[in-house]
Amino acid sequence: MTTNTLANKNKKHFLGIPAPLGYVAGVGRGATGFTTRSDIGPARDANDVSDDRHAPPTKRKKKDETEEDDDEDLNDSNYDEFSGYSGGLFSKDPYDKDDAEADAIYESIDKRMDEKRREYREKKEKEFLEQYRQERPKIQQQFSDIKRTLALVSEAEWAALPEVGDARNRKQRNPRAEKFTPLPDSVLSRNLGGETTTTIDPSSGLASMVPGALTPSGDLDLVKIGQARNTLMNVKLSQVSDSVTGQTVVDPKGYLTDLQSMIPTYGGDINDIKKARLLLKSVRETNPNHPPAWIASSRLEEVTGKVQMARNLIMRGCEINPTSEDLWLEAARLQPPETAKGVIAQAVRHIPTSVRIWIKAADLEVETKAKRRVFRKALEHIPNSVRLWKAAVEIENPNDARILLSRAVECCNTSVELWLALARLETYENARKVLNKARENIPTDKQIWTTAAKLEEANGNNHMVEKIIDRSISSLSANGVEINRDQWLQEAIESEKAGSVLTCQAIIKAVIGIGVEEEDCKQTWIDDAENCAKENAFECARAIYAHALQVFPNKKSIWLRAAHFEKTHGTRESLESLLQKAVQNCPKAEVLWLMGAKSKWLAGDVPAARSILNYAFQANPNSEEIWLAAVKLESENAEYERARKLLAKARSSAPTPRVMMKSAKLEWGLENLNEALNLLEEAVKVFPTFPKLWMMKGQIEDQQGKIEVAIETYNTGLKQCPNSIPLWILLSALEEKRGVLTKARSVLERGRLKNPKTATLWLHAIRIEIRAGMKEIAQTLLARALQECPNSGELWAEAIFLEPRPLRKSKSIDALKKCEHDPHVLLAVSKLIWSERKIQKCREWFTRTVKSDSDFGDAWGYFYKFELMFGTEEQQQEILKRCIAAEPKHGEEWCKVSKSIANWRFKTEDVLKALVKILPIPI
Incomplete structure (x- = not known):
């Protein structure tokens, strides 16, 4: 390695590199002997241009972004004829962040204001839509009344209607009809002789399908093809029909049927x-001793159509688990009947104590003798099986059954069913012995005791019945059995249904007071009696009332309930007998006397009714109800002088408003108008606050033609009785009758001011406007009325029929939402359905109406009229009978008939038949 190389290697990395900005040597090592920039501050002023020599690189702006505002591109290519240069005054978007924030604030304010106005806006839109629909109903609604009249078109008229033709010309109907494509001459020449073609042209591809079927002319013969097919099929079946030994293995006739039966019935995924x-x-290989696995496997194969495989599997399971009942029973089910017997025989050998297998073996036998043999064999192996004994007894005749049961009760001495079955088959003496033995063996069962009581009652030993029931209660209590009151009451009901009346009465008497507190006795017993009546156990209910009356003989409410029960479910004799006892114990109860007198009167025994009322006078002197009942009895039987004397005596001894009213009504009905007026003049002086007196006086004066006097009478009466709604209505009707509609309206308005939220006054005000032809004013009044009385059924019923026909159905739905169970609304809906001729549905709604209020006479009138038009005679009689039983007293139309003085002697049936004649048919 050279010296230069070593020098380059040891060279420091920072040498030759310029110092960083603001670097001063020595500061990093803590040198403080000289002044540095950190002591005197930065070297540049804040406004100086920054030195960006070591600043981080900035991102380049995209070419499509605009540059600074003052850098304008004034090139000719950037000039536009209309907008000038792109760098002009309006070339930049003035929308900035402040504008966006302001827009967001304004948008939130608008949204909030819109939320506050939404409810009002939606309401206005809904009102506009309803008004639009009323002004412009659908075409279907406009023609609904015309479509309804189609129900009146007869079959002959329907048949006479012409067929609908096509008014277009031929070219419009079938534009291709004029086009003509000529047929080739060959087709025409072949059909000239009228022969049917049975061959196919060899030029077609069908000729190669059946070789040798060509005719000499070269055509393909269709007849020969069919013959060849049948011949070929016969040859095939003949070949497989016989085996080498000559035994038939294929049935040619049932071949296809057999193929069809081989189709698997399972439609799931393979x-x-x-x-x-x-x-x-x-599962089978892991645990072969698990019978459900073998059963599930066999059923899987059975479902998929492999029955033989299922049989093999289940038999294999039986070999591995020979003591499984379920496996053997499943194997017997899968096998045919002949083979099943052998399978069950094997099962019996392996499990001789299985009850189910023995019963299955008996079921497989066809003959009764064989069944008996199987059961006898089974009972040798299982002598204590109640089920086997019962099954064996069921197929025997009475004598043999008795012998079998004698042995059965020895083997199964704790089976109540066997003891009772033996007692039923024995004679009276032997049955008593059998039941005594049964009680010794089973001392804790109540059914044996009740059976013994029924046995004594059936054989006439009535005195023993109550003793047996009392002994049963004490014996069962001694043996630790809880006496459940409800269970014993149910036993009493079942005894009554079986015809043992004395037994049921004895049970009621014995258990009715068990577990009931003394203060709750009265209400509890009344509830028990009503429950028994609901289950049609009338003797039990009668027994409960009898016991209650023994404990509470002076309770008027119990006597009344018992009397109403006898009136509904008993006979006239039983009712009168009960009422005789009632008036002896409660002589001050006027209603009991009146019920007794009415019962005698309805039976036609008028002297007996008079006698009862005489006794009632003695017990209740100066009783208004008894006086009036006596007067009604005499007047109904045309004894008018007797009635006058009774009323005169009543006025002198007990002058009450009702006595005065009945006195005037009698004279009015007998057309003694002056006498009636005199009585009423005297009565209104004594009883000025009784409104019916003023009403009668005004009606009589109106009948005499003294309209001004009648109006004065009504005005005077209203001063004394401002809360009498009928008085206001009568005065308004009288003003309308003499043609002064303004006064009629004002009278009803004054009545509404005196009696706010009174729907009847609103209703009559609306009807005045309807009769005057002011339908718009009537609708306005109706809207106001519904605001003041939103739950009035009368007003909603009027509103339904005040609407146009297409809108009545929707109005009826609104009415039902507001007044679901109101009889007026239900009647209006029934009439609406009647107008649509929906017979069965209308009958259901009428039934619902009379059930909701049976005292509403208008509903009965319309219902009866409906049945007279569309029902059978039985249905008509049923409605008439139900109406008479209900005895309705109210209803606008009903009261017009029943309160009319001309009909003062009408009974319920007469009022109903007279009402039907004046009721209109809904349209």
């Missing part, structure tokens, strides 16, 4: 089957 086979094979 790869899944292969995987399942491998997995099951692994």
